[in-house]
Amino acid sequence: MTVDQLLDDVIDERKSAVEKLRQTILQNLPKGFEETVSYGMISYVVPHSFYPKGYHCDPKIPLPFLSFAS
Numbered sequence: 615m616t617v618d619q620l621l622d623d624v625i626d627e628r629k630s631a632v633e634k635l636r637q638t639i640l641q642n643l644p645k646g647f648e649e650t651v652s653y654g655m656i657s658y659v660v661p662h663s664f665y666p667k668g669y670h671c672d673p674k675i676p677l678p679f680l681s682f683a684s
Contacts, residue, residue, distance in 0.1 A: 617650070621656075647660060659678055
């Protein structure tokens with residue numbers, strides 16, 4: 615699943631608020647951090663290029679920075 619697919623599934627009453635929140639996060643996200651889908655939610659992560667060890671429970675998963683469910 616992609617971020618765009620998740621956004622397509624947001625109910626109409628919430629689309630504007632979710633998009634505004636997403637844009638605010640993207641504008642303030644530290645340089646090099648990435649937007650992705652993790653655990654079925656839009657997530658912002660510290661990529662392996664910054665933190666090669668990844669998430670402590672599964673080093674294949676990037677280190678979580680922020681997630682939100684719509």
